[in-house]
Amino acid sequence: xxxxxxxxxxxxxxxxVGPMLPYPARVVEIKEEAYAITTYTLVFExxxxxxxxxxxxxxxxxxxxxxxxxxxxxxxxxxxxxGRMGHTIRYAGNVTRAISRxxxxxxxxxxxxxxxxxxxxxLRGQDLCIVTGGIGLAPLxxxxxxxxxxxxxxxxxxxxxxxxxxxxxxxxxxxxxWEAHDIQVHTTVDRxxxxxxxxxxxxxxxxxxxxxxxKRTTVLTCGPxxxxxxxxxxxxxxxxxxxxxxxxMERNMKCGVGFCGHCQFGPTFVCKEGPVFSYAQVEPFFGxxxx
Ligand SMILES: Cc1cc2nc3c(=O)[nH]c(=O)nc-3n(C[C@H](O)[C@H](O)[C@H](O)COP(=O)(O)OP(=O)(O)OC[C@H]3O[C@@H](n4cnc5c(N)ncnc54)[C@H](O)[C@@H]3O)c2cc1C
Numbered sequence: 623x624x625x626x627x628x629x630x631x632x633x634x635x636x637x638x639v640g641p642m643l644p645y646p647a648r649v650v651e652i653k654e655e656a657y658a659i660t661t662y663t664l665v666f667e668x669x670x671x672x673x674x675x676x677x678x679x680x681x682x683x684x685x686x687x688x689x690x691x692x693x694x695x696x697x698x699x700x701x702x703x704x705g706r707m708g709h710t711i712r713y714a715g716n717v718t719r720a721i722s723r724x725x726x727x728x729x730x731x732x733x734x735x736x737x738x739x740x741x742x743x744x745l746r747g748q749d750l751c752i753v754t755g756g757i758g759l760a761p762l763x764x765x766x767x768x769x770x771x772x773x774x775x776x777x778x779x780x781x782x783x784x785x786x787x788x789x790x791x792x793x794x795x796x797x798x799x800w801e802a803h804d805i806q807v808h809t810t811v812d813r814x815x816x817x818x819x820x821x822x823x824x825x826x827x828x829x830x831x832x833x834x835x836x837k838r839t840t841v842l843t844c845g846p847x848x849x850x851x852x853x854x855x856x857x858x859x860x861x862x863x864x865x866x867x868x869x870x871m872e873r874n875m876k877c878g879v880g881f882c883g884h885c886q887f888g889p890t891f892v893c894k895e896g897p898v899f900s901y902a903q904v905e906p907f908f909g910x911x912x913x
Pocket of ligand 1: 692693694695697709711713715716717718760761774816871873
């Protein structure tokens with residue numbers, strides 16, 4: 623069931639759209655980013671809700687298709703325009719494939735935003751090193767938009783980004799604008815094509831092409847878990863403390879609000895205490911030294 627617009631939605635707190643009840647949102651834009659990866663821009667049908675909705679970079683929404691199911695998807699759009707919620711989705715299984723059949727004008731259920739966020743307010747004045755692989759750039763794109771909006775508040779900002787092939791890279795049409803705002807973009811691919819002139823190899827290797835000041839750098843990373851393990855390893859090797867390394871975790875989840883326990887991660891739930899954790903929080907059960 624998707625909720626109708628009610629008086630209760632008009633009085634629910636800013637950014638909190640009921641705990642388990644999805645609200646109808648219309649698909650207003652669809653953009654193919656790469657093979658089997660598409661960004662859907664959604665706007666709540668209820669204008670008051672749309673006006674009130676806020677999210678913080680790193681948070682996610684639960685997207686619901688009646689009769690099919692519900693999935694957690696990061697919000698990949700600009701937190702400065704919260705009424706237009708972007709979701710960059712890779713088609714993986716039942717629900718995401720059903721989402722791939724949506725057209726502009728179709729309606730989907732949305733509840734959220736949920737989860738923890740990248741601690742950007744606390745990182746003002748620092749250098750940021752954003753390290754991502756594949757679709758891991760989606761929950762970090764709002765960080766880049768926030769940095770651009772408050773560029774003078776941050777020091778050096780570096781993006782290290784890797785994809786399987788050049789065709790798998792997301793948001794490439796925005797790189798120039800990011801660089802124009804003094805965000806250094808370093809890219810790598812696992813497999814080059816004839817036109818690729820950049821690096822070939824895994825993302826953590828890009829650390830060897832930059833210099834970081836460990837006293838003022840915070841690392842934000844999202845991607846496959848094996849990639850994040852090596853990113854943490856490279857960051858620690860450069861004397862960046864555990865407290866200034868942040869990761870975004872993915873686990874199968876159902877409720878999104880800490881009821882069902884599907885996404886338990888050590889003593890925490892990824893949906894509630896995460897998905898963004900400092901490495902210092904999760905080190906005992908993330909265990910970089912394991913590999
Ligand atoms: C906090 C959070 C944020 C996410 N953000 C995004 C995003 O921005 N874009 C995006 O495309 N996906 C994102 N995901 C992953 C997305 O939720 C899953 O791909 C989706 O639930 C798959 O559902 P499905 O019904 O299409 O596939 P299913 O039929 O449920 O599963 C297909 C396959 O994927 C596996 N799987 C399902 N969920 C996960 C998961 N969370 N981690 C690892 N394997 C899984 C299943 O075990 C199965 O093998 C996020 C997940 C979390 C927890």
